[in-house]
Amino acid sequence: MSLPTQPISHLSTIIELESSPHNANQNTNNDNEIRHSPTITISTPAAAKARTVIVITCVAVITGVNSFLNGVLVVATPAIARDLRLSVGVVLWPVTIQALTCGCTLLIAGSIADVVGSRHTYLVGNFLQTLTSLACGLSKSGVQLIVFRAFAGIAASLCLTSAVSIINDAFVPGRGRNLAFAAMGGGQPVGFGLGLTLGGVLTSSIGWEWGFYLSAIINGLVFALSMWQLPEGVGKVESVTWKRLGEEIDWIGALIISAALAMLSYVLAIVSTDSSAIHKPGNVALLTVALVSLVAFVSWMHRQEKLRKAALIPNSLWKDKVFTSICLNVFLVWGSFNAVEQFGNFFLQNIQELSALQAGLRLSPAIVTGILANILVGLLVHRIRADWIVILSLVLSWSSPLLMALINPKATYWSFTFFAFLLNPIGADGLFTVSNLLITSRFPMKTQGLAGGVFQTTSQIGKSVGLALTTLVANDVSAGSLSKDKEASPPLMQGYRAAFWFLVAINSTSLCMSVWGLRKIGTVGRKQD
Numbered sequence: 045m046s047l048p049t050q051p052i053s054h055l056s057t058i059i060e061l062e063s064s065p066h067n068a069n070q071n072t073n074n075d076n077e078i079r080h081s082p083t084i085t086i087s088t089p090a091a092a093k094a095r096t097v098i099v100i101t102c103v104a105v106i107t108g109v110n111s112f113l114n115g116v117l118v119v120a121t122p123a124i125a126r127d128l129r130l131s132v133g134v135v136l137w138p139v140t141i142q143a144l145t146c147g148c149t150l151l152i153a154g155s156i157a158d159v160v161g162s163r164h165t166y167l168v169g170n171f172l173q174t175l176t177s178l179a180c181g182l183s184k185s186g187v188q189l190i191v192f193r194a195f196a197g198i199a200a201s202l203c204l205t206s207a208v209s210i211i212n213d214a215f216v217p218g219r220g221r222n223l224a225f226a227a228m229g230g231g232q233p234v235g236f237g238l239g240l241t242l243g244g245v246l247t248s249s250i251g252w253e254w255g256f257y258l259s260a261i262i263n264g265l266v267f268a269l270s271m272w273q274l275p276e277g278v279g280k281v282e283s284v285t286w287k288r289l290g291e292e293i294d295w296i297g298a299l300i301i302s303a304a305l306a307m308l309s310y311v312l313a314i315v316s317t318d319s320s321a322i323h324k325p326g327n328v329a330l331l332t333v334a335l336v337s338l339v340a341f342v343s344w345m346h347r348q349e350k351l352r353k354a355a356l357i358p359n360s361l362w363k364d365k366v367f368t369s370i371c372l373n374v375f376l377v378w379g380s381f382n383a384v385e386q387f388g389n390f391f392l393q394n395i396q397e398l399s400a401l402q403a404g405l406r407l408s409p410a411i412v413t414g415i416l417a418n419i420l421v422g423l424l425v426h427r428i429r430a431d432w433i434v435i436l437s438l439v440l441s442w443s444s445p446l447l448m449a450l451i452n453p454k455a456t457y458w459s460f461t462f463f464a465f466l467l468n469p470i471g472a473d474g475l476f477t478v479s480n481l482l483i484t485s486r487f488p489m490k491t492q493g494l495a496g497g498v499f500q501t502t503s504q505i506g507k508s509v510g511l512a513l514t515t516l517v518a519n520d521v522s523a524g525s526l527s528k529d530k531e532a533s534p535p536l537m538q539g540y541r542a543a544f545w546f547l548v549a550i551n552s553t554s555l556c557m558s559v560w561g562l563r564k565i566g567t568v569g570r571k572q573d
Contacts, residue, residue, distance in 0.1 A: 098273045099214050103207040104227045105266050106170060108235030109259055110200050113177070114139070114382075115239020116255035118389045118407070119400040120247045127252075128186040136515065137190050137313070139386070140508050144309045145197030146204075147504030148302045151356055153198075154205035154497025155293040162209035167270055169202025174263040181256030201500070208496025210274075212484055219426060222477060226422025229476035233414020233469050236385075237407075244404025297344050297356040304337035305505055312512035357498060367486050369561025370479050371502050376554040377438065378503040379510020380547045381472040384445050385410070386511060387518065387543050388465060395453050395533055395540070406457055409466040417473035430478050431562035437474025438558060442551040444468035449544035453537055471551070481568045510550070518543040 117124070117139050125135045157165040176196035183189040207228060215221035239255070246254045307330045315322045322328070348355035362368050385407065392403040421433060447464040455461070480499055487495035522539030 095273070098269065099210065100224055100227045102166070102266060102270050102274055103210055103224070104231035105262065106166075106173075106203045106207060106231075107228050108231030108238075109173065109262050109266070110204070111232040111235035112239040112242075112262075113142075113196075113255065113259050115236040115241075115404075116243035116246070116252065116259075117239075118385055119240055119243040119393075119404045120252035120255060121389075122393060123247045123252050123400060124189070128183070128189060130186045134186060134190070136386075136511070137186075138193050140309075140313050140511060141190050142193045142197040142200070143382075143504050143508040143511075144306065144313070145194045146200045147197075147309070147501050147508060148306045149198050149201040150205055150497040150501040150504065151301060151494065152293075152295075152298040152497075153201040154209075154494040154500075155298060155356070157202070157206040157209050157496075158494055159288055159292050162206040162213060163270075163274060165202050166206035166210060166274070167267065169199050169206065170263060170267040170270060172199035173203060174260050174267060175199075177256045177260035177263055181253040181260065201497075204500045205494075205496040208480065208484065208499065212495075219423075222425050222481065223422045225477045225480045226418045229421075229473055229480075230415050230418035232476070233411050233418070233473055237411025237414065240404040240407045240410075242404075244399070244401035247400040292354055294348060294354040294356040297341060297348065300337055300341045300344060301356065304334045304341060305501075307331070307334035307337070309505065309508045309512070312509055312516075315512070315516055356494070361486060364486065365561050366482060366565055369557055370475075370482050371498070372557055373434070373438075373475060373554050373561075374479050374499065374502045375506035376510075376550050376557075377441070377471045377475055378506040379513075380445065380550045380554075381441070381468060382507040383510050383514040383543070383547055384448065384464070384468045387514065387540055388448060388461070388468075390536075391448065391451075391453075391540055392461070395537055406461060407465050409462060410469045413466050414469040414473045417470050418476065421474055421477045425477055425481065426567055429566055430482070430568045431558065431565050434475055434478055434558050434562055435555065438471045438551065438555045440467050441469070441471030441474075442548070442555060445544045445547035445551060449541055449548060453533070471554075478568060485568070514543045514546055517546045 121135060121139065124130065124138060130137075153165070153169075173196065176192050176199055179192040180189055180196065183192060211221060211224045211228065215224050242258070243252070243255050246252060246258075311322075311327050311331045311334065314327060322331075342359060345355050345357060345359045349358045349360060389403050389407060392398045392406055393400065398406070417437065421437075425433060444464045444467040447460050447467075451460040451464075480496075483499045484495040487498075518539035520539075521542040522535045525535035525538055527535045
């Protein structure tokens with residue numbers, strides 16, 4: 045039974061929905077504003093809180109399910125490679141291809157959500173995620189799994205961008221919106237941690253396929269809940285016409301940047317497994333076209349901005365030091381975070397010879413710190429300077445790859461590995477709420493889906509590129525070992541150690557960039573008067 049509806053303007057002392065006349069007028073005063081203020085009507089405070097929980101649950105769970113599968117794949121990759129007979133060159137493709145296709149379609153997905161409506165986009169993405177998760181579990185070959193994971197990335201792009209737009213539509217600026225973003229960010233460590241743990245259990249018992257089946261079940265339940273209870277007023281837009289789709293979405297810019305990112309990430313993935321592949325004519329051609337496309341994208345943005353037409357990411361935004369710094373930070377930090385988790389798992393399974401279940405349990409401290417980081421930032425971001433939050437988070441996560449680079453392979457879990465995994469997610473999760481608030485504040489209210497796409501594109505491509513470059517470093521060092529058996533523990537450990545030092549350098553770069561680019565930024569996410 046649906047909740048009864050009558051207008052309200054206040055939900056609770058913690059979370060408020062944007063339904064007051066003041067905020068509605070504020071939105072419609074923006075130039076060319078199209079998105080309506082959501083009319084979310086509740087009869088009682090209890091019903092209001094229930095609606096609030098539903099909105100936050102929908103966006104948090106959909107983020108958590110994506111991370112859940114990433115966690116499953118971290119511990120299940122060796123088993124998947126054996127069962128589906130994946131060659132060395134494509135072992136990591138089930139992990140990277142989803143991030144690649146997701147990252148390359150996020151900007152288009154965000155633009156579509158702004159025109160079609162975030163609720164509709166979210167529901168379509170959720171339904172597609174259910175189907176692709178089921179298909180991945182039913183895959184009988186490596187090709188099938190990789191193809192379905194590629195489609196899963198497209199489905200995820202629809203969900204992630206629309207989720208950001210839903211939050212900005214449903215909550216007024218202030219503590220409520222901060223906590224909503226924190227909950228969405230908190231879904232990542234919870235999902236990833238559960239994926240690590242359950243992935244190890246499932247892989248060691250009934251099979252890794254059940255990780256995908258479980259994801260399909262959760263997606264299906266969230267889809268049903270969203271269809272039933274996600275307020276119609278969230279993400280409501282004017283009627284969709286072909287004219288609006290053609291004029292309000294920068295299709296040419298989106299296609300140029302998507303193609304460029306796809307080609308660049310593909311070449312990096314290929315080169316990461318075989319450094320000599322960079323000299324192959326096909327890869328050289330793809331890399332050249334990718335770089336030319338990036339230049340063409342910048343030129344196209346200049347043209348669109350000059351003519352005052354729809355521009356995906358206006359070049360003028362990059363003149364904003366804060367915007368540029370936070371985007372580069374997201375790119376670097378997410379790349380490092382993902383690579384530390386992946387190579388930490390390789391260390392546990394290939395060097396210390398632990399089972400998938402044992403490795404998953406040892407990676408699980410990341411769940412606790414990830415959750416705590418998101419909660420604390422959500423509660424404090426409007427009270428404490430954002431640059432202090434980011435810098436402190438990065439300093440703590442910087443210690444993670446450093447500990448793994450210095451580790452003795454025979455050291456006990458509690459001496460190095462535990463603290464490395466405990467500290468690793470703090471940087472990414474501490475940055476999540478701050479970066480979302482900063483990036484979305486740089487875009488008009490009517491393009492919040494695109495704003496979410498910018499953040500998610502930066503993080504997803506960062507994951508893909510970061511893992512590819514780290515793998516390239518590890519493989520090159522292992523290949524240069526004097527040992528005849530390159531798959532033995534000593535040469536593998538040499539490569540892993542080099543990879544962790546590379547990640548220390550990435551985190552150091554991000555830390556320096558934060559000190560320079562986010563100085564005197566002040567607090568963010570404060571309630572507007």
